[in-house]
Amino acid sequence: MATMPKIVDPGARRRAVADAVLRVIGREGVEGASLRNVAEEAGLAIGSVRHYFHDHDELLLFTMRELSTRIDGRVRTHVDRLLDPAARAERPARVEELIGEFLALDEERRQEAVLWMAFCGAARIRPELRACAVEMETGLRDLLARVLRGAQESGALPADLDVDLECLRLSALLDGLNLRAMLEPEYVTPEAQRAVLRRHLQGLRVPR
């Protein structure tokens, strides 16, 4: 009864196709991610792609979630390292490192930021994508809230800080930096982004 005619892991295939989608979107934008383009990029026939995604919408949504979990996973690594009860002296530097994980500081993360922005733009029109985008941003704010509250309790940040407000402010700053790094990377360099982030964090430390 356990018949296995092909030795293909469907999950791996889907992820490989999603990778092709990301490459196409990075090159031509979301509207360029047609089944034909994606199939060619993945080195597959159109019919093969459609065998794993019975819908074009499903293909895009899966790819967006794939991207979000990829980003989320990388950040989670840093968050674990940060919350590790190691020497507290290192924490300030690691906070900057953690939050910098959301910025386009190297080519890999720059590409991810570009892709994420592309999906966010598409999410305004397509409801399914919109839900995914909101989840991601909410997760980002929650993560920032935990970090800021942790720093508050350890005395690194003033106790009377309005954490919710600061989370919105900081997350908006990060998104804005990514948006601009996407449009004018020659101006918003990694160094500039780091300087802005450092200045912002330093601005949090002074009592209001």
Next chain:
Amino acid sequence: MATMPKIVDPGARRRAVADAVLRVIGREGVEGASLRNVAEEAGLAIGSVRHYFHDHDELLLFTMRELSTRIDGRVRTHVDRLLDPAARAERPARVEELIGEFLALDEERRQEAVLWMAFCGAARIRPELRACAVEMETGLRDLLARVLRGAQESGALPADLDVDLECLRLSALLDGLNLRAMLEPEYVTPEAQRAVLRRHLQGLRVPR
């Protein structure tokens, strides 16, 4: 030799068509702004639209510039009022008012912000639009620089402020707020935006 067969102001027509483009983009996104959709929205035949824009690219670029000059004009009003050598006591409040002009604080500006974000997304792929987007952002930074330097000279801001850095930080914050207001308007309300902006400006006033 001065023949005028029709009593149509071409400029007004082009602007009317651009308005239709903006309505369509607001409803369906940039990719929905096809000649057919735009013509129908404008109540014209597709041939008529093509009489005033011999290219689809030109239609989009003209519409983007139209939007940018519209935003720019509204801001320029506030900037003139701000630089008016009236009572200096009012200035801090007016600075907040001026910068708030870039935020989605009412339905009109929210719609403009959505449209601008849509164009910025499209600008990553299409070079002509990209140039327009960069011009706009550069203009925004220059404007912020003039305002901040003015406040610096009048003593409202610390003299050792890194104005260029703060302009990038502030402009990124504004863009990020607009992006999020576009995706989750129920969370990023006008009041929340105002609170973030006020907090940010207050953070500029404390000496570093």
Next chain:
DNA sequence: GCCATTGTGGCACGACCGCGCTAAATTGTT
């Protein structure tokens, strides 16, 4: 009244799109 100029409307072509559908190739089980 005539005409050149300008605006309007629309047809048709080739390209691309998603998707329903079918056929063939592949491969472990029997």
Next chain:
DNA sequence: AACAATTTAGCGCGGTCGTGCCACAATGGC
């Protein structure tokens, strides 16, 4: 060797797209 399930490949329909091209209407100058 024969089979059934899975994977791969692809045809073709109906639709939308931008655009080249043409016919016709409107209108002010002669």
